Amino acid sequence: MQIELPRAAEVSQAFPAWRLTNPILARLSFEYPQPQEALHRFGLALSAQGQTEPALGILKAALALAPEEADLWNDLASAFYRAGQYAEAGAAQRRSLACDPAQPQGWLLLASIDSALGDAAAAEVGYLAALKLDPYLSEAAFGLGILCFGRRQFTEAVKWLRQSIASGGHHMGLYVCLGQALFLLGDFAAAVSALESAARFPSCDATVVEKLAQLKLIETCVRADAAAAVEAYGQIAGPHASDIDRVTATAFHFLSGFGYRAAAIRLGEWRLGRNPQDAVQRYLLAALRNEAIARAPDDYLVAYFDGFAETFEAKLVDALGYRVPEKLHALLAKTGRRFANGLDLGCGTGLSSPLLRPMVRRLTGVDLSRRMLEKADARRLYDDLVEAEAGDFLDQADEKFDLVVAADVVIYFGDLAPLFARIARVMEPGGLFAFNAETVEAGYRVLPSGRFAQALDYIEAVAAPYFTTVELQMTTIRLEAAQPVEGALVVLQRR
Ligand SMILES: C[S@@+](CC[C@H](N)C(=O)[O-])C[C@H]1O[C@@H](n2cnc3c(N)ncnc32)[C@H](O)[C@@H]1O
Missing domain, CATH: 3.40.50.150 (Vaccinia Virus protein VP39)
Incomplete structure (x- = not known):
């Protein structure tokens, strides 16, 4: 895509009249005698006020006078990006990087735009280019962590997310994502620690608290008995606690799936003690104990698939x-x-x-x-x-x-x-x-x-x-x- 700019001659001709009719532009022209500079500042001011369309027009006018200004293209791309016009934002940002490729923040912006456009491969190129120019750019490492997470490359995701933290990255989403990736790698203790960091942010909401409580339940089950794990869940979740049968069913599923057989058996026994009619739990416990079974029993299959049909x-x-x-x-x-x-x-x-x-x-x-x-x-x-x-x-x-x-x-x-x-x-x-x-x-x-x-x-x-x-x-x-x-x-x- 190409960004259409007005003709430089038309902008130069119209500029004196714009200055006369607009007091902000008049004041900026005083501070910045070059018309493209004054227009650039004016465009940024309009964008900051949320006047997206006028801001885009003014920034384009500035670019008509200075088409090789990397910063101007950058600001035009940011304005398009904030307006949700990602294709235009990408085109503008590529022009900016063509004018000056040595901009780590510029590559980061391009990667964010490509990511918003759903082009993960292009976003990866952008993040890596940004990190090559500035190895401590924590947002770029975070972006790569999110990309790898989306591709289910959890080991890589953990590596990048940890690099982001080591480079000064410190926000709730970073720790939540790290916790989730560690959890999906079956490293429950490290996942709890990451979620605990996330939960310390004032912006932490019920979802994060509940997730931490659930991870704590799973992690406690691995090293202690199920009753202690359920108690730990209640203490953390507090008013955000969900139905304990549902929570322990999920925990059982993960413990078993990640190969924590002894812990899964402990939790399975706790669940069956609470609900002896639960055919699904009875069978899964027998399977975990490696009992001699010729085929899955009918009551298990009916209960399991009747409950599963909707999803x-x-x-x-x-x-x-x-x-x-x-x-x-x-x-x-x-x-x-x-x-x-x-x-x-x-x-x-x-x-x-x-x-x-x-x-x-x-x-x-x-x-x-x-x-x-x-x-x-x-x-x-x-x-x-x-x-x-x-x-x-x-x-x-x-x-x-x-x-x-x-x-x-x-x-x-x-x-x-x-x-x-x-x-x-x-x-x-x-x-x-x-x-x-x-x-x-x-x-x-x-x-x-x-x-x-x-x-x-x-x-x-x-x-x-x-x-x-x-x-x-x-x-x-x-x-x-x-x-x-x-x-x-x-x-x-x-x-
Ligand atoms: C994983 S699902 C697969 C369903 C379907 N064939 C598909 O590919 O989407 C397994 C299905 O087999 C059924 N099933 C398993 N054992 C069975 C049995 N002994 N008799 C009848 N149905 C059975 C379950 O009820 C369930 O609907």
């Missing part, structure tokens, strides 16, 4: 990068086949249905969570939706399928032999069975998440009596505790 897609797809339906679909599409009768086993909210629908004549979805099925039903893409446990459905089915898809469902089964035998029974010879699994080195085992993981050779051995392998690819399934969960995409063909 499932936002959380799994948007926040955790879950793309298994798309990835399985791509493998099926590669075969170029069309199918007469498709089964979406554990269909959930029906994420696979828009992808499968064009390749199947008939599509049935099965799930034991009614709330998930309601979401699937709203898509109007299934010919039939059945509320049933997968194994029960397969045992009772009297039709044959030439396509079975189980996206993120096999992970709720440990021992796959009974499931595969049941799937094989309802499949046409030559039919395809597509699914994903999380992987371990040998056999299968339940993970602290309550999901199961299987070894690839175990899967192939269990499948061998009924299926041949068409595709087997390693992939990232989703994020867990900010880390990618690795697994496999598998397509089998019924013999």
